[in-house]
Amino acid sequence: MSNPLEFEEEEFTTQFNGRTLQRILAQTKPHWPLLVGFVLLIAVAAFLDSLFTYMSKLLIDEGIVAGDRAAIFRIIGIYGALIVVQAGTVFGFIYMTGILGERIRYDLRKTLFAHLQKLSLSYYNRTPVGWIMSRLTSDTDRLAELVTWGILDSAWGVFNIITAVGFMLYINVPLALIVSAIIPVIVVVAIQFKKRIIVEYRQVRRINSQITGQYNETITGVRVIKSLGRERENLEEFGQLTSNMYRAGFRAAWLSALFLPTVQLLSSAAVGLVIWFSGWQAANINVGGTTLTIGGIQAFITYVTFMLWPVQEMARVYAEMQQAIASGERIFSLIDAEPEIVDRPGASDPGTLRGDIVFDNVDFYYEPESPVLNNFNLTVAQGETIALVGPTGGGKSTIVNLICRFFEPKSGTIRINGVDYTELTQHAIQSRVGIVLQTPHLFSGTIRENIRYGRLDATDAEIEEAAKIVGAHEFILALQNGYDEQVGEGGSLLSVGQKQLISLARAVLANPDIFIMDEATSSVDTLTETLIQQGMEVLMEGRTSFIIAHRLSTIRNASRILVIEDGKIKEMGTHSELLRQRGHYYRLYTQQFRRELEREYNPFGADAVAVGDEDDAAPVESPTSQLTPA
Numbered sequence: 001m002s003n004p005l006e007f008e009e010e011e012f013t014t015q016f017n018g019r020t021l022q023r024i025l026a027q028t029k030p031h032w033p034l035l036v037g038f039v040l041l042i043a044v045a046a047f048l049d050s051l052f053t054y055m056s057k058l059l060i061d062e063g064i065v066a067g068d069r070a071a072i073f074r075i076i077g078i079y080g081a082l083i084v085v086q087a088g089t090v091f092g093f094i095y096m097t098g099i100l101g102e103r104i105r106y107d108l109r110k111t112l113f114a115h116l117q118k119l120s121l122s123y124y125n126r127t128p129v130g131w132i133m134s135r136l137t138s139d140t141d142r143l144a145e146l147v148t149w150g151i152l153d154s155a156w157g158v159f160n161i162i163t164a165v166g167f168m169l170y171i172n173v174p175l176a177l178i179v180s181a182i183i184p185v186i187v188v189v190a191i192q193f194k195k196r197i198i199v200e201y202r203q204v205r206r207i208n209s210q211i212t213g214q215y216n217e218t219i220t221g222v223r224v225i226k227s228l229g230r231e232r233e234n235l236e237e238f239g240q241l242t243s244n245m246y247r248a249g250f251r252a253a254w255l256s257a258l259f260l261p262t263v264q265l266l267s268s269a270a271v272g273l274v275i276w277f278s279g280w281q282a283a284n285i286n287v288g289g290t291t292l293t294i295g296g297i298q299a300f301i302t303y304v305t306f307m308l309w310p311v312q313e314m315a316r317v318y319a320e321m322q323q324a325i326a327s328g329e330r331i332f333s334l335i336d337a338e339p340e341i342v343d344r345p346g347a348s349d350p351g352t353l354r355g356d357i358v359f360d361n362v363d364f365y366y367e368p369e370s371p372v373l374n375n376f377n378l379t380v381a382q383g384e385t386i387a388l389v390g391p392t393g394g395g396k397s398t399i400v401n402l403i404c405r406f407f408e409p410k411s412g413t414i415r416i417n418g419v420d421y422t423e424l425t426q427h428a429i430q431s432r433v434g435i436v437l438q439t440p441h442l443f444s445g446t447i448r449e450n451i452r453y454g455r456l457d458a459t460d461a462e463i464e465e466a467a468k469i470v471g472a473h474e475f476i477l478a479l480q481n482g483y484d485e486q487v488g489e490g491g492s493l494l495s496v497g498q499k500q501l502i503s504l505a506r507a508v509l510a511n512p513d514i515f516i517m518d519e520a521t522s523s524v525d526t527l528t529e530t531l532i533q534q535g536m537e538v539l540m541e542g543r544t545s546f547i548i549a550h551r552l553s554t555i556r557n558a559s560r561i562l563v564i565e566d567g568k569i570k571e572m573g574t575h576s577e578l579l580r581q582r583g584h585y586y587r588l589y590t591q592q593f594r595r596e597l598e599r600e601y602n603p604f605g606a607d608a609v610a611v612g613d614e615d616d617a618a619p620v621e622s623p624t625s626q627l628t629p630a
Helices: 019-064 069-118 121-126 129-171 173-180 182-220 222-228 231-283 294-335 396-403 426-430 447-452 460-469 473-478 496-510 526-540 575-581 584-601 621-627
Strands: 357-367 370-380 385-389 411-416 433-436 514-518 544-548 560-565 568-573
Touching: 019 069, 019 129, 019 294, 069 129, 069 294, 129 173, 129 182, 129 294, 173 182, 173 231, 173 294, 182 222, 182 231, 182 294, 231 294, 357 396, 370 396, 370 568, 385 396, 396 514, 396 544, 433 496, 447 460, 447 496, 460 473, 460 496, 496 526, 514 526, 526 544, 560 575, 560 584, 568 575, 568 584, 575 584
Parallel strands: 385 544, 385 560, 433 514, 514 544
Antiparallel strands: 357 370, 357 411, 560 568
16 A cells, blocks of 8 residues: 655755744734733743842851841841742743643634635645644644743743843853853854754654554554455554654754753853852952952852753753744645635625536646546536436546536636626535535534534424435434434444435535535445435425436436546436437446346346446347337
8 A cells, every 4th residue: 555645745944044933923922911921920030030049149148157147037038028929920920821822722723724614625635634633733732832831931041041140240240251151152052953953853743744644544444454454564654654753753852862961061161160260269369359259159150050951941942942843834834725716806695506507618627637627518407407427537526526616617617597606705606505425424423413514503393304305214213312313423323324314314404506416325225225316306306406326227317417438428318318329328227237137136146247348238128128218
């Protein structure tokens, strides 16, 4: 099995220029009072931390060394009062940071989810689910962490360093300048490490998306995997992905780990300078000026070691910032993705889609080198039922996708009731089109909630009436909880036929102007197919309808049947007309009819009929003569 997760809409290998970081930090703008509040409280807390060290100096010099007990008690009293203030500031900025983080997560996920609703169907066709899920979960968490706790730790570190340097300058200017000279060196080291760490974390985020997608595909396809015994091969593929992520993560962790001891080494050098300069100044008091007091030396060493922790925290935040930037690049690439289908300025909603539908010289392709429809022309009268048959890849699904405006013609025009449908809003079209797919999709919740999804203001009575129309009411009542029965994720607790009936009831409740059935009976038994056909007849009455079907027995009553092949209409007519033509439709129908007869009367020999053997199918005259009008 090939790797389905090789999608990468762009490789993020450009040099970091700060633009992504600016966009990340801009997420705090709507909540600036919280940001300003906790930054101010951090500044107060950092000042108090440095003040505590200076008060220790006073306690030693003016109290203990001087033997002044009154000074000792006075300083201790002030110290205790400030501790209470410090506790309040710490509580305040931690509380504000937590609230800010949750609000930013909420904003990011809401923005991403809202943007996903606007993107065209083509975006989902080319973008793996795992990639999108990683953006909505782990990447949003990483950004929120950076702009909250990352800012908190960085601000605390910066303010601690600034206040420490300020107090050191107040105590001894020459020694403070010597110690401060270490800070630019640390900045240079950080820049060099940054260039290397961000490359590895970009790789980690890319592979993480692939792993998420692999999880999703393995879980959703578990039945196929087990039925074919492909567990070992899947494990090998997954092992390769995780190995690649391990190697990239190892390199990033190694660089981050090397960063911290490098900073520690530089900080230790600063402590050594303090001790050396203090000794030199004491020995050369006439040269160096006033020597440091015992409390001053102790305060200097404390300030230097005190700065070591903020520098380490800033180094950690800096390493995490590289990860957040890699996540931010991907989040913003999703946010910046433009929908291919957009409403034109002045687009309107006529209130109905009833009227003729005209394809006028329509060309369409998914890839320019592989055209799907070429100069396609078709006029469908209001209320007609059009059946589309033909080989896979011939363009049947593309036609209905264009009607729904999931895609737009590359050239040519589609008109509804005489109006170019690009002059209508997407909502005006898609809210009035009902679709029942080959693989029905139900949402987690109850049967009632899934049917109501067709029209959210529907009453319970209307929901039950829709279910009765399509023949679903009886089986629903037979369930333990009736209409309040849980369907499971994707409808996993129901059979395919039951899910299809509920999907059809949902479409009935929506009361669409245009109705589309895409292979809706191909995966159900004969009894369920009969129920679905009965529901279809009610739903299609008075509506323009399109039916894509491989099981030709379901479309005999269509107004017109179109045989679509290579993006063109090869045959067109009613069921009887096409049988009399003895063309492609005739061969398909008689072949299917013969196979059904053999299954009924000779089930052991049914598999002997060759699906593509048209010569064998043609001589079956008896059933077709009964079905074809004289």
